[in-house]
Amino acid sequence: xxxIIEFRNVSFRYEDEQPWxxxxxxxxxxxxxxxxxxxxxxxxxSTIAKLLNGLxxxxxxxxxxxxxxxxxxxxxxxxxxVGMVFQNPDNQFVGTTVQDDVAFGMENRGxxxxxxxxxxxETLSAVGMQDYLLTEPHRLSGGQKQxxxxxxxxxxxPQVLILDEATAMLDPKGRTEIMQTVTDVQSENExxxxxxxxxxxxxxQADRVIVMNEGEIWREAxxxxxxxxxxxxxxxxxxxxxxxxxxxxxNQLGVPITQEPLNHEELLEELWTLHSxx
Amino acid sequence: xxxxxxxxQYVPGNSIVHRLDPRTKITIIFFFVFIVFFANTxxxxxxxxxxxLTSMITSRVPIRFILKGLTPVWFLIVFTFILHLFxxxxxxxxxxxxxxxxxSGGVIQGLxxxxxxxxxxxxxxxxxxxxxxxxxxxAIEDMLHPLNKIKFxxxxxxxxxxxxxxxxxTLMQETDKISKAQASRGVDFRTGPIKDRAKAVxxxxxxxxxxxxxxxxxxxxxxxxRGYHGGEGRTKLRELKIGKHDILIYILFAFVIxxxxxxxxx
Ligand SMILES: Nc1ncnc2c1ncn2[C@@H]1O[C@H](COP(=O)(O)OP(=O)(O)O)[C@@H](O)[C@H]1O
Ligand SMILES: [Mg+2]
Numbered sequence: 001x002x003x004i005i006e007f008r009n010v011s012f013r014y015e016d017e018q019p020w021x022x023x024x025x026x027x028x029x030x031x032x033x034x035x036x037x038x039x040x041x042x043x044x045x046s047t048i049a050k051l052l053n054g055l056x057x058x059x060x061x062x063x064x065x066x067x068x069x070x071x072x073x074x075x076x077x078x079x080x081x082v083g084m085v086f087q088n089p090d091n092q093f094v095g096t097t098v099q100d101d102v103a104f105g106m107e108n109r110g111x112x113x114x115x116x117x118x119x120x121x122e123t124l125s126a127v128g129m130q131d132y133l134l135t136e137p138h139r140l141s142g143g144q145k146q147x148x149x150x151x152x153x154x155x156x157x158p159q160v161l162i163l164d165e166a167t168a169m170l171d172p173k174g175r176t177e178i179m180q181t182v183t184d185v186q187s188e189n190e191x192x193x194x195x196x197x198x199x200x201x202x203x204x205q206a207d208r209v210i211v212m213n214e215g216e217i218w219r220e221a222x223x224x225x226x227x228x229x230x231x232x233x234x235x236x237x238x239x240x241x242x243x244x245x246x247x248x249x250x251n252q253l254g255v256p257i258t259q260e261p262l263n264h265e266e267l268l269e270e271l272w273t274l275h276s277x278x
Numbered sequence: 279x280x281x282x283x284x285x286x287q288y289v290p291g292n293s294i295v296h297r298l299d300p301r302t303k304i305t306i307i308f309f310f311v312f313i314v315f316f317a318n319t320x321x322x323x324x325x326x327x328x329x330x331l332t333s334m335i336t337s338r339v340p341i342r343f344i345l346k347g348l349t350p351v352w353f354l355i356v357f358t359f360i361l362h363l364f365x366x367x368x369x370x371x372x373x374x375x376x377x378x379x380x381x382s383g384g385v386i387q388g389l390x391x392x393x394x395x396x397x398x399x400x401x402x403x404x405x406x407x408x409x410x411x412x413x414x415x416x417a418i419e420d421m422l423h424p425l426n427k428i429k430f431x432x433x434x435x436x437x438x439x440x441x442x443x444x445x446x447x448t449l450m451q452e453t454d455k456i457s458k459a460q461a462s463r464g465v466d467f468r469t470g471p472i473k474d475r476a477k478a479v480x481x482x483x484x485x486x487x488x489x490x491x492x493x494x495x496x497x498x499x500x501x502x503x504r505g506y507h508g509g510e511g512r513t514k515l516r517e518l519k520i521g522k523h524d525i526l527i528y529i530l531f532a533f534v535i536x537x538x539x540x541x542x543x544x
Contacts, residue, residue, distance in 0.1 A: 091496035092496065092497065093444070094504075096444045104504060104506075105505055106513075106515075109505050110512060116513070137444065138447040
């Protein structure tokens with residue numbers, strides 16, 4: 001598999017004399033991989049995202065995107081390869097209408113007009129917003145705005161898509177909407193996906209999870225492995241999902257649940273299997 | 279709430295006037311404002327009035343929107359008319375009331391000035407009634423383009439205008455939200471002495487400003503992340519295009535000017 005992102009001993013702090021926000025971080029992300037980065041507030045997740053996009057530069061170590069080092073000279077190319085969706089749906093909507101917003105990134109890169117229109121149709125359909133071309137942002141829900149933000153980023157065909165807590169400000173319906181969109185986009189595009197969250201329920205579908213704590217990688221594992229570390233997760237300030245807690249309690253009551261359930265369906269399946277055995 | 283969020287006075291439509299290139303509209307209005315002051319005969323006024331009224335009718339903007347645009351200046355029009363009646367002492371005496379003497383010249387000049395005012399307001403409000411703010415922004419950016427040569431930040435100015443247009447409704451929604459939140463805590467913006475009301479606005483403005491600054495910072499970062507690096511090498515989705523209607527209207531307008539200068543008295 002091709003390596004798309006590589007962090008080599010990266011350390012970062014916002015100001016000299018201040019404590020390091022990221023401490024000697026090293027990890028790799030491959031082509032078409034879905035990585036979830038999770039960690040408590042202030043653990044350095046957004047800082048990682050901004051380093052990936054050349055919005056910040058590390059004081060120590062180096063960051064490679066598709067073999068290119070991220071620095072002042074390469075940010076122009078890097079930002080073509082790495083697209084980013086932020087947390088606040090309103091504060092990243094630049095255009096006066098949906099179509100203007102999706103065009104913004106392409107305009108910046110000097111796309112010819114015909115290409116813009118074609119890409120715009122493709123990406124807005126991919127996120128299910130093709131009927132809103134001329135709608136103004138204040139007439140859209142948070143979830144719809146975030147879908148437009150995803151379309152805007154996809155329009156420039158990046159190799160990496162980063163969602164930095166893109167669901168955090170949405171209602172449950174908006175969250176489901178975005179998670180569904182992201183899953184679709186990931187399966188239909190050649191794209192490495194990085195979803196940043198502090199909500200464990202959102203890491204379930206990822207191929208691999210990186211857990212951040214105090215600026216360091218605390219654990220790198222499969223979602224299921226992460227879920228089984230409940231007590232330790234609580235110690236580093238993460239909320240354990242209800243289903244995990246429930247499975248745990250059942251175990252203590254003597255119901256032999258063998259596999260760590262990732263969602264309601266899995267637990268239900270397990271309970272049925274047990275029930276039919278007895 | 280949504281209706282009050284429409285910025286400016288744009289009345290959506292698909293008339294020829296709506297579809298004209300915004301640059302055409304701005305150019306013609308610019309010259310119209312200029313030549314109105316050259317009219318000085320009945321026919322020359324007539325030709326301008328016909329032009330303005332025809333534009334108004336073809337735009338199919340409901341008359342009440344146009345009247346609304348005129349309301350603030352009605353007073354001015356009537357006032358200048360009356361002023362002329364009283365001070366202009368030309369022509370023949372037509373009416374004598376104790377110390378007041380009204381002359382024909384006063385009536386004519388008063389009427390002329392009123393018609394000028396009326397035409398100016400009518401034509402300029404037609405622009406904003408049939409052109410979206412963003413179209414006007416695009417047109418300004420395009421028309422000021424030559425100023426780039428003297429380092430005038432044309433693109434930045436246009437971007438600033440379009441971002442303002444983008445955020446005005448958002449900030450209005452937010453104002454509404456904060457004022458409701460404050461009202462629910464007993465802050466009263468609507469009654470009481472002016473001084474108290476002014477004081478009550480402070481807890482509204484402070485959070486609004488704080489959030490506006492936060493927005494600005496995040497927006498700047500999001501724009502950078504999406505590859506914004508100034509106007510250089512940028513292409514545009516929204517395209518301005520001179521069509522056959524534009525050329526037609528220019529020719530028509532040239533006729534209007536020609537007739538005007540032919541029929542005015544020197
Ligand atoms: N612009 C900034 N200037 C100074 N310190 C910052 C800035 N942004 C974030 N930090 C600090 O860096 C640490 C990591 O922040 P961040 O990467 O935003 O964490 P997360 O996204 O995981 O919540 C926090 O302690 C935060 O206070
Ligand atoms: Mg963050």
